[in-house]
Amino acid sequence: MADEGLRVLVCVKRVPDSSSQVVLTPDQQAVDGRMAGYTVSPHEECAIELAVRLADATGGVATALSLGPGESAEQLRNALAVGCTAAVHVVADAVAFGPADVAREIAAVVKAHGDEGRGYDLVLLGNDAADTGDFQVGIRLAYALGLPVVNGVSTLEVVDGMVSAHVDGPDGAETYSVPTPMVATILEGGVEPRYPSLKGRMAAKKVEIEERSPSADPVGSHRVQLTLPPPAPSSVEILGEGPSAAAAVVDLFERLGVR
Amino acid sequence: MILLWLECDAAGVTDISLETVAFARSLAAAGGGIAIRAALIGEVPEAARDQLAAHGVDEVHHVSGPSYDAYAGAAWASALQDIRARTGCVVVAAAGSPRGNEVLAHLAARLDVPMAANVLSFSGLSPFEVTRQVAGGAALEEMRLSQRPALFTVAGHAWVATPADTPTSPAWHEESPAVAEADLLARVSARGETKEEGPGALTTARVVVGAGRGAGGPGGFDHVIELAGLLDGALGVSRVVTSLGWRPHHEQVGQTGSRISPELYIPCGISGAIQHWAGCSSSKTILAINTDAEAPMVTKAHYAVVGDMHEVVPAVVEELKRRRG
Ligand SMILES: Cc1cc2nc3c(=O)[nH]c(=O)nc-3n(C[C@H](O)[C@H](O)[C@H](O)COP(=O)(O)OP(=O)(O)OC[C@H]3O[C@@H](n4cnc5c(N)ncnc54)[C@H](O)[C@@H]3O)c2cc1C
Ligand SMILES: Nc1ncnc2c1ncn2[C@@H]1O[C@H](COP(=O)(O)O)[C@@H](O)[C@H]1O
Numbered sequence: 352m353a354d355e356g357l358r359v360l361v362c363v364k365r366v367p368d369s370s371s372q373v374v375l376t377p378d379q380q381a382v383d384g385r386m387a388g389y390t391v392s393p394h395e396e397c398a399i400e401l402a403v404r405l406a407d408a409t410g411g412v413a414t415a416l417s418l419g420p421g422e423s424a425e426q427l428r429n430a431l432a433v434g435c436t437a438a439v440h441v442v443a444d445a446v447a448f449g450p451a452d453v454a455r456e457i458a459a460v461v462k463a464h465g466d467e468g469r470g471y472d473l474v475l476l477g478n479d480a481a482d483t484g485d486f487q488v489g490i491r492l493a494y495a496l497g498l499p500v501v502n503g504v505s506t507l508e509v510v511d512g513m514v515s516a517h518v519d520g521p522d523g524a525e526t527y528s529v530p531t532p533m534v535a536t537i538l539e540g541g542v543e544p545r546y547p548s549l550k551g552r553m554a555a556k557k558v559e560i561e562e563r564s565p566s567a568d569p570v571g572s573h574r575v576q577l578t579l580p581p582p583a584p585s586s587v588e589i590l591g592e593g594p595s596a597a598a599a600v601v602d603l604f605e606r607l608g609v610r
Numbered sequence: 611m612i613l614l615w616l617e618c619d620a621a622g623v624t625d626i627s628l629e630t631v632a633f634a635r636s637l638a639a640a641g642g643g644i645a646i647r648a649a650l651i652g653e654v655p656e657a658a659r660d661q662l663a664a665h666g667v668d669e670v671h672h673v674s675g676p677s678y679d680a681y682a683g684a685a686w687a688s689a690l691q692d693i694r695a696r697t698g699c700v701v702v703a704a705a706g707s708p709r710g711n712e713v714l715a716h717l718a719a720r721l722d723v724p725m726a727a728n729v730l731s732f733s734g735l736s737p738f739e740v741t742r743q744v745a746g747g748a749a750l751e752e753m754r755l756s757q758r759p760a761l762f763t764v765a766g767h768a769w770v771a772t773p774a775d776t777p778t779s780p781a782w783h784e785e786s787p788a789v790a791e792a793d794l795l796a797r798v799s800a801r802g803e804t805k806e807e808g809p810g811a812l813t814t815a816r817v818v819v820g821a822g823r824g825a826g827g828p829g830g831f832d833h834v835i836e837l838a839g840l841l842d843g844a845l846g847v848s849r850v851v852t853s854l855g856w857r858p859h860h861e862q863v864g865q866t867g868s869r870i871s872p873e874l875y876i877p878c879g880i881s882g883a884i885q886h887w888a889g890c891s892s893s894k895t896i897l898a899i900n901t902d903a904e905a906p907m908v909t910k911a912h913y914a915v916v917g918d919m920h921e922v923v924p925a926v927v928e929e930l931k932r933r934r935g
Binding site: 392454495 | 716743744796817862
């Protein structure tokens, strides 16, 4: 497989941008992104970057996959603009799909492509999605495929079919050595995602996205509803304005015993 | 019965795992005095025995042996699966730490049951409903866990790790359940240096000085670094700072960075987006320095100075030096 170049699948989810105000949909089943816009999680941006680097370094292919509504094509085009060269869109209402459903659908694509002789050496996902934060699709996917999975990966290298996956563990740096094919969930921080170039954007427009339907009806997410946490009342004490507040600040340090 | 997977470090059971025990005690009480079993996997420091008794654990399964010498998510879940099958526990929970979420997700996949990550509270037992953090804490999800066992992790800092009213003397079981070869494929095979634990380490620092977009550029950090140094503290930054390449990612505080809980956090030029707040909300005291009196970081802080960080921070540094003589 190594001489043919690595085949990497990277899974991204279209999510509402929650960096400013968060608004819920009227049925309280999802975060409404119509005002703030849509994005993918920072973890997934890093997963895309790793996928593209691995594919480029070996003359392989980085394919982006998303399960979501028609608009998810936007996130796939963004992935194509930064170096993915193929994309798969499982067209479905992502809100109705729980993490086990999503894992099953990704597995169905991986198996179908495998049967057609275009299987994957690596499947990369984010550690957790920015909206539902289930922390599990990658692991469920690994079980559905019968593959090993490493979680929370910062960077990885592949040499002769062996993956070295680096994780910032609870007591320090850890390395896992795992044979391909394997699944890895990526954490932000190991690589800097690149910005799309004009050339990349143009190329992205030309790629034909493979559209698929879900392989089964969703079981669902077991969500009853979403709510917004009540705003905490402000009890801030303003120590002053500008540099003249310095004395009051150091007084505070003394009261807190931190100087 | 409730089964908990508890994590240990060199000093004993981790704080976030003890918070999970506190949550479990409340669940056990609501269920009419359900027993709490704890599984500890790998090396267990001596202090853990007293902690488990003080925190009201009824039975302890200590899992060790060659298969458990190096961490493997699948092997850890396989041990929990084995204990659960033997004890018939209807709830399995762990801390909402990276490992806690990972191990419970493995167990959920193996048992083909749902798993709720980062639970804050439960509202009913039948049906069992929990509320959990989603979107980095910007929203809450009420989720129904009808299948058994019910699997979840407990969000950090949602519960206080108080000892039980009545300590227990837990029965201790030494075990070494067999692990399938496939579950050892993805296993830690090498470790780097252990993390520094000095005053400069972000997650353990007593004081953290934060800097965000207000720093203005890669050269805008000298004064905040000097202040952090004077206070034996660490520098923490926002994601804007790391994604612009001004500072390295390991200094990032927030949902996709480190979670800090210092005595004092001093965010300078940080707006206080929910994803940043997710990483700093458990600071004991927050002193915000920001030009905008309406910034969320200012309104959520305990104390604030409204002003330009490039003027306020140097003045604070001068005042500190002056008083120290
Ligand atoms: C899924 C997801 C995960 C994320 N994870 C994280 C994370 O882990 N950590 C994180 O930090 N962010 C994270 N973010 C990004 C987050 O939403 C915000 O975009 C980010 O925190 C904003 O950084 P900032 O406060 O530095 O910048 P801004 O929001 O631009 O705020 C700058 C602040 O500085 C003030 N200011 C400007 N000039 C000065 C000056 N001279 N003196 C004093 N004050 C000044 C302004 O009034 C303003 O309040 C995440 C976002 C998403 C969608
Ligand atoms: N609808 C989706 N389409 C593609 N990938 C997804 C989808 N949902 C989740 N994922 C992937 O699974 C990761 C973990 O998601 P979660 O377990 O829901 O927190 C995400 O970071 C994505 O990489």
